[in-house]
Structure formats: structure tokens, C-alpha cells
Amino acid sequence: MIEVVPSMPDGHGAQLKLRPPRALTAHQFLALFAALAGAMWLVAMLGWWAGNVFAPAFALLDSVIVAAALRWLWRSGERGEEITVGPDVVEVVLLEARRTAPVGTVFRAHPYWVRLCVEKGGERISLASSGRQVEVGAFLGPAERRELADKLQDLLAAASGRNR
Structure with missing residues (x-):
């Protein structure tokens, strides 16, 4: 499941909250x-x-x-990831299974230097910058990973000014 939350009141940036899909309540x-x-x-x-x-x-x-x-x-199924894309920072935070408390920031970089890497036809999505790379959305299904790649590409282009 991908939930998009605007992160700034002025409309710049967003936060993507990723959760594994659940079949049962x-x-x-x-x-x-x-x-x-x-x-x-x-x-x-x-x-x-x-x-x-x-x-x-x-x-x-x-x-x-x-x-x-x-x-x-x-x-x-309670684990997750939060990806924040703003004008000054791209941040990936892992959430642990217990009450979605943050485990910690695993990736942080300026959006201008972040590369979105989509490998094997969308099977693996990662963010890379300055020699560091982190895979995101590994627990999502194939259609959701493609949707995530599209949203990340749009957010990164908007944050770094490459969409002008």
C-alpha cells in the first residue's frame, strides 16, 4: 500500500508511506x-x-x-518505510513492526544528487547518491512497485527542479 501525504504546507514535497499488502484483517x-x-x-x-x-x-x-x-x-505485515521527498532532502526511514515506531534513517541526501534506479523491469527500486544505495518497496507487489517508481520519479524531478 502506498499512501502519499503532502509534507509541506506550501505544496512542495511529499511523504510516501509504504506498507505491505494484507489479505486478512x-x-x-x-x-x-x-x-x-x-x-x-x-x-x-x-x-x-x-x-x-x-x-x-x-x-x-x-x-x-x-x-x-x-x-x-x-x-x-506491520513493518514499513517512509520516503520523504522535499526541496532540500530525500530521506528514507524504516519502520519496525511494533507500533510503526521508526527504526532509523537509512538514507538521506539532497534531491538534486539522488538517482532513481529501476532494475529488472521494476522488480527492484532503489535510491542512490554519493556511493550509497538503498532499496525501497521490496515488499510491494509488481504493480505497486511500478506505481512507486513513477511517483518517486515525479517527486524527485519536482524537488530538484528537473521538471521545468
Whole structure:
């Protein structure tokens, strides 16, 4: 998901907030876990009734593993990137999975010296300046990466004065 937020009141510059796409809401993730755990416990109880005394213990272990895997998957969807393009600076900030708190600035340069590199038909998008390079939007789908490349190209051209 790409969200464009104007960063300056005078209309110069913008901030792009990138988030990985999510197929399920939190409620749907919970319903998925309940369905999977319910099916595991139903089979485990049938196994226990047939004489397998270890089936409930296996179902408990399996439920914990599935819950941990779904939790990790949900948390990995909370990461993101913020790309600020202004008349004086281009900045890329990584956001961690916990409450979108910033991890730190990984790239900072003047927009006139920033190159937008689109490699392999849009599969990899990176910003480069002064020997430093950072990949952006790696978690986005192909169509969103193409959209990101177009928006970055327009914002960089406007910020550096190359669109005149």
C-alpha cells in the first residue's frame, strides 16, 4: 500500500508511506486460527477416543506452533518505510513492526544528487547518491512497485527542479 501525504504546507514535497499488502484483517486472522485449532483438536479428540493418548499433547503443541507462526506473519505485515521527498532532502526511514515506531534513517541526501534506479523491469527500486544505495518497496507487489517508481520519479524531478 502506498499512501502519499503532502509534507509541506506550501505544496512542495511529499511523504510516501509504504506498507505491505494484507489479505486478512486481525479478526479474520483470529477466525483462521480458531478454524485451524478447532480442526486440530477435533482430530486429536477422535484419535484420543480411538486410543492414542498422545494426540491431545500433539494438538496442544501444534496449536502453539500455528499461533506463533500466525503471530509472526501478522507482525511482519506491520513493518514499513517512509520516503520523504522535499526541496532540500530525500530521506528514507524504516519502520519496525511494533507500533510503526521508526527504526532509523537509512538514507538521506539532497534531491538534486539522488538517482532513481529501476532494475529488472521494476522488480527492484532503489535510491542512490554519493556511493550509497538503498532499496525501497521490496515488499510491494509488481504493480505497486511500478506505481512507486513513477511517483518517486515525479517527486524527485519536482524537488530538484528537473521538471521545468
